Amino acid sequence: MYRFLTRHHGRLMPFRGYVPTTTIVPNYKPRLLVRRNGTAATASNGGSTGGGEGRGGEDDDLPWYHPRWRRALTSLVIGIKLLAFTHLVVSKVFIISQCEGPSMLPTLPTSGSVVVNNLYSRGRGIKVGDLIAAHRPDDMDVLLLKRVIGMPGDYVVTDPMAAGKGEETMMVRVPEGHCWIAGDNLSHSIDSRFYGPVPLALVMGKVVAQVAGGRRWFSTPFTEVSEDE
Numbered sequence: 001m002y003r004f005l006t007r008h009h010g011r012l013m014p015f016r017g018y019v020p021t022t023t024i025v026p027n028y029k030p031r032l033l034v035r036r037n038g039t040a041a042t043a044s045n046g047g048s049t050g051g052g053e054g055r056g057g058e059d060d061d062l063p064w065y066h067p068r069w070r071r072a073l074t075s076l077v078i079g080i081k082l083l084a085f086t087h088l089v090v091s092k093v094f095i096i097s098q099c100e101g102p103s104m105l106p107t108l109p110t111s112g113s114v115v116v117n118n119l120y121s122r123g124r125g126i127k128v129g130d131l132i133a134a135h136r137p138d139d140m141d142v143l144l145l146k147r148v149i150g151m152p153g154d155y156v157v158t159d160p161m162a163a164g165k166g167e168e169t170m171m172v173r174v175p176e177g178h179c180w181i182a183g184d185n186l187s188h189s190i191d192s193r194f195y196g197p198v199p200l201a202l203v204m205g206k207v208v209a210q211v212a213g214g215r216r217w218f219s220t221p222f223t224e225v226s227e228d229e
Helices: 003-010 057-061 068-093 116-122 162-165
Strands: 033-034 041-044 094-100 111-117 131-136 140-151 156-159 171-173 180-183 203-212
Touching: 003 057, 033 162, 041 171, 068 094, 111 116, 111 131, 111 156, 116 203
Parallel strands: none
Antiparallel strands: 033 041, 094 111, 111 203, 131 140, 131 203, 140 180, 156 171
8 A cells, every 4th residue: 555655756755663564364265256257357366267157166155146046035035025014014004095975075075095094093092083994883894984073981962963953862972992983074974873883993094194186184173172171
C-alpha cells in the first residue's frame, strides 16, 4: 500500500516508524475462480487455465457457487415463505373485501371495496359506532357489514324506526359476549332487529378504510360521554 501511494514520485518517500514487510503464508494454495464459461482463473496471479467445468473438488466450497438443484431448492423455499407470509397478512392483519347492497347508505355505496383489519377479530377492541364485518348468525355463509350499536351490557332500542314514528317499541340489554348491529339505512337493512344480537366470536374484523367507490378512512362518528355526564 505504501508503494502504491508513492509510486508516482519515482522513489519511496520516508515514512517515520514504518518498515515495509512481506508476510509469507506457509502451504498456501491459490484458489480457482470459476467462470460461467467453464474456465478458471488463478486468484493469485489473475491467469487462466482451461478444461475445468467449475464443479467438484474445492470449487464447491466457494461461498457464491451453488449447483442448479440447490438454486432451484432455494427458490422453492423462498416461494413457500412468501406464500406463508401472504397468508398470515391476509388472515391475521388486513384483507380487502367487496361489499354490495344499500344497507349502509350513505356511508358506503351500493357497490365498493373496503379494508378489514383482522386484528379486531372476535370483537377485540370493538367499540360502539365501529363498522365491522361479521358472519350472519342464522346463515354462516353470509358475511355482512354493519355498524355496532351496542356492546355487552348496553341497552338498545329494538326498532329505532318505530320509536321515531311514535309507535310502541322496546329496549333490550345486549347479553355478554354479543353485540347489537344495524345498518345505517335502516329501511333497507337486515340486522339485529331480525336475527338478534351477534356473538362476538363471529366478528371477522373492523372496517378501517374504503378503497373502491371512494377512498377514505373510517372513524367512530359518535361522541363518547363520560359517566359524570
